[in-house]
Amino acid sequence: MRRCIKEPIPEIFAAWDAMSAAVDEHLKGNRAGAEELFRQADLPAVWNWLNSSWIDVKRNVVEMNPPGDTKAIPKSERDPDRNIAQNIRAAVLERDGYRCRYCGIPVVHADIRKIAAKLYPESVVWDSRDPKKQHAGFQCLWLQFDHVEPHSHGGKSSIENVVISCALCNFGKDRFTLRQLHVEDPRLREPEHIGYDGLERLRAFATLTARPRKAKKPAVALPRSVSPTAGTARYFIPGAWISSGYLLTPVIEGKSRWFKLSDEVQAKHAVRDGVEGCLLVCRPELLVRRGIDADQLLDVPPTHQE
Numbered sequence: 653m654r655r656c657i658k659e660p661i662p663e664i665f666a667a668w669d670a671m672s673a674a675v676d677e678h679l680k681g682n683r684a685g686a687e688e689l690f691r692q693a694d695l696p697a698v699w700n701w702l703n704s705s706w707i708d709v710k711r712n713v714v715e716m717n718p719p720g721d722t723k724a725i726p727k728s729e730r731d732p733d734r735n736i737a738q739n740i741r742a743a744v745l746e747r748d749g750y751r752c753r754y755c756g757i758p759v760v761h762a763d764i765r766k767i768a769a770k771l772y773p774e775s776v777v778w779d780s781r782d783p784k785k786q787h788a789g790f791q792c793l794w795l796q797f798d799h800v801e802p803h804s805h806g807g808k809s810s811i812e813n814v815v816i817s818c819a820l821c822n823f824g825k826d827r828f829t830l831r832q833l834h835v836e837d838p839r840l841r842e843p844e845h846i847g848y849d850g851l852e853r854l855r856a857f858a859t860l861t862a863r864p865r866k867a868k869k870p871a872v873a874l875p876r877s878v879s880p881t882a883g884t885a886r887y888f889i890p891g892a893w894i895s896s897g898y899l900l901t902p903v904i905e906g907k908s909r910w911f912k913l914s915d916e917v918q919a920k921h922a923v924r925d926g927v928e929g930c931l932l933v934c935r936p937e938l939l940v941r942r943g944i945d946a947d948q949l950l951d952v953p954p955t956h957q958e
């Protein structure tokens with residue numbers, strides 16, 4: 653027995669490191685650095701590792717008819733929910749974390765790949781019809797929800813039968829049973845969390861290239877009668893919104909900007925002349941440093957208290 657169809661190679665972890673560093677650079681506003689790191693993560697060795705084993709899946713089978721194995725059951729007897737419900741997915745992800753339960757490699761949700769591809773179309777290439785035109789790192793670390801007992805053999809779309817897996821461990825397993833593949837049942841091992849966020853810190857940028865999300869309740873409380881402390885000023889940024897401790901702006905002067913909120917940088921949702929956005933209280937240098945004409949954005953409070 654083996655723990656997975658194919659042992660991961662070191663290049664996979666190199667790709668993951670580069671992708672993680674790319675996201676960090678993006679968060680710092682270093683677009684060129686992020687672009688280069690995403691490019692580095694597109695490693696041919698990783699592409700070959702995956703693509704040689706997820707197309708011709710029969711090659712992954714060790715024993716076609718192992719004694720005592722389950723058999724495919726008629727369609728009418730299978731779990732009608734082939735698709736795994738959202739609440740089951742959320743619970744499985746909570747239990748397993750962003751890590752393949754079979755081979756242990758870190759994984760990334762397809763949503764994050766889509767955001768990265770939108771932000772960096774040059775280096776995160778993804779053509780859904782052609783695996784050759786798919787970024788190797790995102791392809792290999794593609795988060796999957798795998799039915800341990802195949803659905804075709806009566807496996808349920810339940811928390812007990814679904815685990816987080818990588819692309820190879822899910823697609824390479826296909827319709828085959830663990831017994832046919834000589835792979836150990838991953839549920840016999842406890843999930844091991846590695847404190848990795850699945851690059852979910854990029855999710856806040858989902859709407860930067862599309863329409864900004866409607867701002868929800870402010871993440872940082874601002875006194876109602878805020879009087880700017882020495883050196884700070886009040887700015888109104890139309891279309892900006894607050895997410896996970898950051899103020900995010902739509903494209904200004906060709907670039908999206910973000911401000912980490914703190915005691916010195918406060919923000920809250922506001923409306924000026926019917927336009928939704930955010931009120932930002934900070935020192936003018938913070939805007940100037942980002943190439944924003946601070947004077948243009950100085951807040952003109954409405955006559956009535958919001």
Ligand SMILES: [Zn+2]
Nearest residue numbers: 752755818821
């Ligand atoms: Zn795996």
